[in-house]
Structure formats: C-alpha cells, structure tokens
Amino acid sequence: MAKTRTSFVKGQSGNPAGKPAIAKHIKDLAREHTDEAVQALIKALGNSGERVHAATILLAYGYGRPQQTINVRKIKSIDDLDEEELSILAATPLDSDKRATKH
Secondary structure, three states, X not given: OOOOOOOOOOOOOXXXXXXXXXXXXXXXXXXXXXXXXXXXXXXHOOOOOOHHHHHHHHHHHHHXXXXXXXXXXXXXXXXXXXXXXXXXHHHOOEOOOOOEOOO
C-alpha cells in the first residue's frame, strides 16, 4: 500500500500528545457549573421562545435521547419477495449493462 499523508504507522499512536489540557480544563469548568446550567434551563422553560429547546435538552440529558431504530429485512433469494415487490422488479427497465436502473 502506498504511503499517504494520513497513513498510520503500526504500533504508533495517532495522537501521541494526547488530549489537549484546555479540553480537560473546559470540561472541569462545565462540570462545576452544572447546577447553574440546569437552573438556567429550568428558568427557560417559563419563556415561550426557549421552552421547547430547554425541555429537549433537559429530557435528553435526564433520560437520554430516544433510540432510533431501522428495520431492515434481509432478502436472501427471490422467494423472499412478495407479489408487489416482484411486480415492481418486473416493471423496472434494464440499462445497457443489464442491471436494473434507479427510478
């Protein structure tokens, strides 16, 4: 494999200096002011222009964001398709490479 500017060296950290100290400092400051921040959000619940945003933040941090799921059906053979899906495939024109085209 050709070396590129972004190639990693095996066994060597991609970030040998670690996380910058400023990030830890900001994180510590934010944690020190958590109570004030939550109180500000609670106060914002009383303001019609900020109510929904404040409620969203409080609920997301209090209970976690709603889990998003994607239902995927695995099709192993043509026998797994229903009549409607087969009909759609039968009506799909083929391009010059004999592959179904997007519609």
